[in-house]
Amino acid sequence: MKLAQTEYSQRRQQLMSQMEANSIAIVPTAVETVRNRDVEHPFRQDSDFYYLSGFAEANACLVLIPGREQGEYIVFCNPKDPALEIWTGRRAGPEGVAKEFYADEAYPIEAIDSVLPELIEGKARVYSVMGANSQFDTQLNHWLNQVKAMVRKGAQVPHEFSALDHLLHEMRLIKSPAEIEIMQKAADISAAAHCRAMQVAKPGCFEYQLEAEILHEFTREGSRWPAYPSIVGGGDNACILHYTNNDMLIADGGLILIDAGCELDYYAADITRTFPVSGKFGPEQKALYELVLKAQLAAIEQVKPGNSWNAGHEAAVKVLVTGLVELGLLSGDIEQLIKDESYKVFYMHRTGHWLGMDVHDVGEYRVDKEWRPLEVGMALTVEPGLYIAPDCEDVDERWRGIGIRIEDDVVVTEGGCHILSHKVPKTVAEIEALMGKQNG
Ligand code: GLY
Ligand code: MN
Ligand code: MN
Numbered sequence: 001m002k003l004a005q006t007e008y009s010q011r012r013q014q015l016m017s018q019m020e021a022n023s024i025a026i027v028p029t030a031v032e033t034v035r036n037r038d039v040e041h042p043f044r045q046d047s048d049f050y051y052l053s054g055f056a057e058a059n060a061c062l063v064l065i066p067g068r069e070q071g072e073y074i075v076f077c078n079p080k081d082p083a084l085e086i087w088t089g090r091r092a093g094p095e096g097v098a099k100e101f102y103a104d105e106a107y108p109i110e111a112i113d114s115v116l117p118e119l120i121e122g123k124a125r126v127y128s129v130m131g132a133n134s135q136f137d138t139q140l141n142h143w144l145n146q147v148k149a150m151v152r153k154g155a156q157v158p159h160e161f162s163a164l165d166h167l168l169h170e171m172r173l174i175k176s177p178a179e180i181e182i183m184q185k186a187a188d189i190s191a192a193a194h195c196r197a198m199q200v201a202k203p204g205c206f207e208y209q210l211e212a213e214i215l216h217e218f219t220r221e222g223s224r225w226p227a228y229p230s231i232v233g234g235g236d237n238a239c240i241l242h243y244t245n246n247d248m249l250i251a252d253g254g255l256i257l258i259d260a261g262c263e264l265d266y267y268a269a270d271i272t273r274t275f276p277v278s279g280k281f282g283p284e285q286k287a288l289y290e291l292v293l294k295a296q297l298a299a300i301e302q303v304k305p306g307n308s309w310n311a312g313h314e315a316a317v318k319v320l321v322t323g324l325v326e327l328g329l330l331s332g333d334i335e336q337l338i339k340d341e342s343y344k345v346f347y348m349h350r351t352g353h354w355l356g357m358d359v360h361d362v363g364e365y366r367v368d369k370e371w372r373p374l375e376v377g378m379a380l381t382v383e384p385g386l387y388i389a390p391d392c393e394d395v396d397e398r399w400r401g402i403g404i405r406i407e408d409d410v411v412v413t414e415g416g417c418h419i420l421s422h423k424v425p426k427t428v429a430e431i432e433a434l435m436g437k438q439n440g
Helices: 005-018 047-053 082-088 093-100 109-120 134-148 164-173 177-200 207-220 235-239 283-301 311-327 334-339 428-434
Strands: 023-028 034-036 061-064 073-077 105-108 125-128 160-163 231-234 255-260 262-264 271-276 379-382 385-387 403-405 408-413 416-419
Touching: 005 047, 005 061, 005 164, 023 047, 023 109, 023 134, 047 061, 047 164, 061 109, 073 093, 073 109, 093 105, 105 109, 109 134, 125 134, 125 164, 160 164, 177 207, 177 255, 177 262, 177 271, 177 408, 177 428, 207 231, 207 255, 231 235, 235 255, 235 403, 255 403, 271 283, 271 403, 271 428, 283 311, 283 379, 283 385, 283 403, 283 408, 283 428, 311 334
Parallel strands: 023 125, 073 105, 125 160
Antiparallel strands: 023 061, 061 073, 231 255, 255 271, 379 408, 385 403, 408 416
16 A cells, blocks of 8 residues: 555655755665664654655755755666676666656666756755764765855755754644545554454463554555554553563453554554453552543544644543542542642653654644644544553552553544544453453
C-alpha cells in the first residue's frame, strides 16, 4: 500500500507556494549507521525527505527552487552502478528518479559540490532542517563557503536562513484522506497483532514470544518494520514506561502490557493494551483497568475540532485522580491533588502525542503560547495509564506492581474523531471473551 506520486508532487507544490520569493530548500536523506563492524542498522528514510519525495534510498539530497524555469525539483542521488548493485541492491539512479519520482533534474550525488553552490548562488534565502543532521549542517556550510568564495566574481550569498521544519511540519500535521487510509490499514494490522498476542498468551510464556507473535502478524500483512521497538511487559515490567528488554517469563496472575504498532509506507500505528495472562482480571487489576478505561473514554470525548489539544489530558487526569481517591490510593482534595500534581507518582506521562510518519509525530502543540485547537485531519494517540511501582510504600500491598496503559490512535473528524484502532478490544468483558476465559 503506497501513496500515489501525485500526492508527493502536490506536497512539493504546497511547500513551494509558502516559501519566500527567490529562495531554495535543501533536504537531505537519513544517514546510514553502523550497528557493528560490517553490519548496518536497517536504513529508514528520513520522514521529511520521504514526505516530499516518496524516495527511500540513502545518500541523496532533494532541492526545491520555486519558480526556477529549468525545473523546480532537483534530486542528487546514487548513480547506477551494476557491479555494486549486485552487492547492495537496486538503485534508481538519476534517470530513474526523474522518471519514477518526477524530478525535473537529477544528478549523481558526486556532482553535488559543484552543482548545488551554483543553485544556491543568487538566492536570498535558504530553507533547511537545521541541527538534526550534523553531517548535512557541515556540508551546507561548505556549500555556502563555496558561494562566498565567488563574491568578488559577483556571486550573491544568501543572507537569510529559515528552518524548513515549521512550514513542513505544519503540513505533515494535517493528514490527507490518502494518508488516513494508510494509517487505518496500519492500525488494522496492529489491532490484529494485539488480538493474536492476547489469544496466545499464557502463564509461563516469555515476553519475547508475544513480541514474536506481534512481529509475525505485522510482516505477514505487509508491514516490514514495527514503527518503534515493541514493549511487552509482564507483571511489574509494565511499570517501566519504555521497557523493551522483553526477555522475562510472564508469571501467572499478572497483567501484560503490550505497546506495539506497525509502520506501513512510513506511517505509524501506536497501540497499547493491557490484559491478564490468565485470561481473567483480578479485583485490583480490574478496578484500576476500569479507571484507566474511563479516563481514556473521557479523553477521547474531548477530541473534536476546536477543542484544545490539552482538553483530553485534563479530562483524563480528572477521572484518574477522582478514581484514585475513591480507591484509597490518593487522599485529599481532588482539585488540590491535580494542582500540586501528586498524581504524577502513578501517572507521569501525558495523555497523547501527534501520530503520523514518526510515531511521536511533528507539529507544534502550542501556538502563541496557548495549547492549539484541534483541527480536522490531525491524528493523535490517546493513552492514559496508571503505574503503581512494586516498591511503592504509600499504597496497600495489593495494588503494587500493577501497570496499565490503554492507547488508541484517533483522527479528528468534522463530528469529533474516528478511532483508527477500534478493532482491538478494550473493555474487561471484551478482552476476557477474546482470551476465551470469560467465566474461567
Ligand atoms: N510507543 C510510544 C508511545 O506510546 O508514545
Ligand atoms: Mn505506544
Ligand atoms: Mn504513544
